[in-house]
Amino acid sequence: MNCDDIKLIISEYIDNELTKEKEAFLFTHLSSCTDCREEFKMQNSIRYEMEINQKEVSEQFERRVFESIQKQEQPLIKSWITKSTPAYINYALGFVIIIISLFSFLQLGSLKDDLKGFQEKYEAAFEKIQFQTQQINLMMNSMPAVQIIGNPVKM
C-alpha cells in the first residue's frame, strides 16, 4: 500500500468511515511516514475548521430561530393579554356589579318600606275588621233570639 492509498484512508478516517483494522494500519503507517502524517494533520485541521464553521452556523441558526420565536411570541403574548382580560373591562364589570348590587339594595329598601306600609295598612284594616265584627256581634246579640237560630253565626 502506497501513500496515495493512505491519503484515501485518512479521508475515510476523518469521515468516520474507517474500520478498526484499517485504523490500526493507518496509524502504523503514520508513525513511520512524515508525508502522510502531514497530510493527516492537514485533513484533520480542515475537518476541524469545517466542524467549527458548522457549529457556528448551527449556533447562528439556533440564535436566529430563537430570535424569530421571540419576535413571534411577543405580539402573541401581548394580544393574548389584551384579548383575555383587559383591566378596564374588569374595572367596568366590577363597577357594574357594584351599581347593580347598590340598586338592588335600594330596591330592597323601598320594598321593605312598601312591605312596612302594606303591613300598617293590613293592621289598620284588620283592626277595622275586628271593630266591624265586634259591631256585628253587638248587633247580633241585641237582635231577638229567634232570628239568630235561623241564621247561625260563625265565630
Ligand SMILES: [Zn+2]
Ligand atoms: Zn505515507
